[in-house]
Amino acid sequence: MxxxxxxxxxxxxxxxxxxxxxxxxxxxxxxxxxxxxxxxxxxxxxxxxxxxxxxxxxxxxxxxxxxxxxxxxxxxxxxxxxxxxxxxxxxxxxxxxxxxxxxxxxxxxxxxxxxxxLTGTEPGLTSAAWEDVPGHRHQVLVCRGPRCTALGSDASAEALVLALMEHGLGDDDVLVTHTGCQFPCNRAPVVSVQPDDVWYGGVDPGAAREIVAGHLVAGRPVETRRLPRTRPPLG
CATH class of the missing domain: 3.40.50.1400 (Rossmann fold)
Structure with missing residues (x-):
């Protein structure tokens, strides 16, 4: 005590x-x-x-x-x-x-x-296992900005990670990264999948599981949750 x-x-x-x-x-x-x-x-x-x-x-x-x-x-x-x-x-x-x-x-x-x-013998902050960029094929960016957080992105992130685990996917398959505001806030909670440049809105826990099964496992973006995305040309 x-x-x-x-x-x-x-x-x-x-x-x-x-x-x-x-x-x-x-x-x-x-x-x-x-x-x-x-x-x-x-x-x-x-x-x-x-x-x-x-x-x-x-x-x-x-x-x-x-x-x-x-x-x-x-x-x-x-x-x-x-x-x-x-x-x-x-x-x-x-x-x-x-x-x-x-x-x-x-x-x-x-x-x-x-x-x-503390004894002074605790492991440090570096390890040979953390030397290289992971070999993941997808990186999922989970928005944890104020609006997404207020609308439940914590539960969405949890469901996403648990679904990945259920499908046997680890960091060398899908790297999940929490971010600050990604926009568009009106579509919160927002999740984006790279390098596919696919953005999803209204990602509740059920939608998170859909994204894992449909996009990250089967390779097909979930169109019912997908947000429009336009990019101006370079130059």
Missing amino acids: TTATEHVVLVGMSVREVDARERLHELAREHSASVAFLQFGDPSLSRELARLADAGERSIVLVGVSLGTLAPAVSWLRRVAAHWCRERAGHQPEVDVATGLLRDEGDLGVLLTDTRP
């Missing part, structure tokens, strides 16, 4: 937690904690750790938060925090990491009873 001298940081692990930042901030206020994000959101984990260290904090406990199914594992939280520790100059606080992810707000107390300190 944390003590009065330990500062807790709730770390959103995926874009879904960025969307739910107010919920995280409310929980943090209830526990005199702060909030950071592993990806997409601000402040980043590294920035929040630097702020706390500069303020003289001596002991920090990180708790990863996952409100969906697509968050990376706790090991990534340890990797990023350990990288910050290795690069940090000056005062460096002790950093512990909860061994599990917070999925229900009521479980925070339990998670805080099971933490492990």
Whole structure:
């Protein structure tokens, strides 16, 4: 269990937690904690750790938060925090990491009873497996701009990934990438498939599964969901 001298940081692990930042901030206020994000959101984990260290904090406990199914594992939280520790100059606080992810707000107390300190032996941010561009044949760009997010693009992204898994497709087949606003916002949620230059609108979870089965598996764009696309000539 944390003590009065330990500062807790709730770390959103995926874009879904960025969307739910107010919920995280409310929980943090209830526990005199702060909030950071592993990806997409601000402040980043590294920035929040630097702020706390500069303020003289001596002991920090990180708790990863996952409100969906697509968050990376706790090991990534340890990797990023350990990288910050290795690069940090000056005062460096002790950093512990909860061994599990917070999925229900009521479980925070339990998670805080099971933490492990960073040891300095955690893997770094590079790997031979991440040296080359993946050999994917399609890249699916899922818009996570404010309008698409408000209209459920998180559920669409989840359905897309799960459908790809059901068809046995991985990153070397279809690379899924979350993006900022792609336009056209009135057709949200928007998804585009490259290099085919095919754009889809109104992509709810059912449509996401259609796109996987029809376009990404069978090779036929789903015309009922496809958006018109025009390009001016070069020059």
